[in-house]
Amino acid sequence: MDYLEQSFNIRYHYKIFFTEGLFDSDNLLLADFFNGESSAAQKKVLFVLDAGLVDANPALETAITAYFQVHRAVELVSEILIVPGGEAAKNNPAVLESIIEAVDVHGIDRHSYIAAVGGGAVLDLVGYAAAIAHRGIRHLRIPTTVLAQNDSGVGVKNGVNYKGKKNFLGSFSPPVAVFNDKQFLLTLNNRDFRSGISEAIKVALIKDPAFFTWIEAHASKLLNRDMESMEYLIKHCARLHLEHISSLDPFERGSSRPLDFGHWSAHKLEQLSNFSITHGEAVAMGMALDSTYSLYAGVLSEEKLQRILNLLALFFDITNPLIRITDLNAPILQGLQEFREHLGGNLCITLLRDVGEGFEVHEMDPHTLLQASQYILQFKKRQFDTNTFPL
């Protein structure tokens, strides 16, 4: 056999900074970051902001402009883009196009920066635009929701939807830095504040029993928006997420995706709800389903399942009728096939054998899913007092 061979390694390295008041002119974190970046020429930074965030923080644009008037390590592109938040941004190709066009018009080159400030959907969208323009522009993530700060924003994926299919187009493109500013969390509504807790419960359920116990113990504080508790939750969840990515298969070439616990149905539930439920809410419903499936599969005790459903139900409406599986043609079951395609043919589903101990299976029985869905819908009726934990 006549051939040449090519092989090389690409190293990725970035920091996730935790700060408060990132754009306060006396906060040097961002300026120091840009000063520390190697570059001969004057670089530019294009900011793209989440419209929902701007509504809640009307002074944000002014603050960013003022910051870069004081700190001149990079040149702020005069036009600050504002794009719709949530899945709307990822569904509309014109929004992606508007970012690409700004890269062209403002001459953003591959050693300049695109900074995304917003929730997970905006970070996904902007990260994708940055990944494909000029074969990759340096990308800064400034996540502003709990979910983005503890999960999607610190990871390596981006994407947009195509014909309603979530993240059908995207790439694995690590950011050059992530800035988690806790001040942004103060303006979140309760629903968004809680949504991000879902991914923390997820990572606790599959690999960190002590963290699950911690969340149970701090549930009341989290519901009451105690910021110290939320800071701990975000940082611990982000750390687990980062460790998971780097220790296994960062660009997901294999089929194993334990961090996708509960996600096969979550993606479909979001779509079936026309994205009226948030990703975090959908993941909570999906975890309820797959935890209950674990019971019927004979691997998880009912006592442990009740503990899980109780915690989920504290923060989320897990008995939302969308979870109902009436027969084998139920729309939610299509999610299994779509997830299989997205993973690459070989289905990998995480089930639980204990709180904090996930494992993988490669098929799901739809009849058992039907039973699991019925169990969850009845859960409300025999719910414990939500202030009582089995601890």
Place this chain on the structure above:
Amino acid sequence: MDYLEQSFNIRYHYKIFFTEGLFDSDNLLLADFFNGESSAAQKKVLFVLDAGLVDANPALETAITAYFQVHRAVELVSEILIVPGGEAAKNNPAVLESIIEAVDVHGIDRHSYIAAVGGGAVLDLVGYAAAIAHRGIRHLRIPTTVLAQNDSGVGVKNGVNYKGKKNFLGSFSPPVAVFNDKQFLLTLNNRDFRSGISEAIKVALIKDPAFFTWIEAHASKLLNRDMESMEYLIKHCARLHLEHISSLDPFERGSSRPLDFGHWSAHKLEQLSNFSITHGEAVAMGMALDSTYSLYAGVLSEEKLQRILNLLALFFDITNPLIRITDLNAPILQGLQEFREHLGGNLCITLLRDVGEGFEVHEMDPHTLLQASQYILQFKKRQFDTNTFPL
């Protein structure tokens, strides 16, 4: 400073196979490749063919279908896509969309394959579609032109054009394998056959003087389409190209791009000609310009320059009037700024101090470029007899 840190390496590895009659059913190369790939589930392969190639090889579709009826390591997707060849494919978003749609319709997952068969532009386009669909579908390249077999097809880049700007959208996404089938070269017209020689001269000029001498010595044979000479040229050029990629900066995070010798003006020349000149022809013109610039910059002797221009002029019309720079507003000079942006702010231009010895500079003087362009346009008049080499 409060932060978490993330770092990991991604390893890329692929082979470039050399064969003849890839789709002959008794050629086991492709079947063995698929059999050797790890996968539990039955995988699919979607073929995308270059329309120009299909015109020249009307039996190709039938041959591919017949091959996978005999060899069933993967399932051939029944629809074989045929897309326009050349820059037309990269300029038209609808062509990209048609590939994405096929991925969706035929349920191509991330462990399945998209195989591109054609010239460099089709490989760029299909490689880009494969890179972004499902965050990256395994991509096979089957280059069918000299240029694609010795240069672009064996590398790691893909891309499409945006508003006429070459490769404005794209990514660095190594293929899983490349199959160079020499039979495809037989159906090329003379112009395409020669075009690919340009990149071989390029790599010889910047790093391999012995290879330059070899090309001079085999110029007549190459002009007469001697296949043994062409096979050597392709394989040697591909090897140099691969070594260059793996030894330096595969995903071009720095500014150094010595393999882009002659390319700043080549990209612009292609665009100014409305893509009526080929990439190889444009690169030849660009190399003539930057070699002559090296003379005026005082780093290359006129004797060596004449040797270079003589070889280039054997294969290419380097005195094409498009190379004319009449004043500092000449359109070709805009190519410098566009190249600077594409590189990332810091201009890196390769000049020659000898045949086989390139080096980098970070600016170009437009007045000197004007002189260089005039020198080339007069070159025809004092051209040597093309059969006489200064050896």
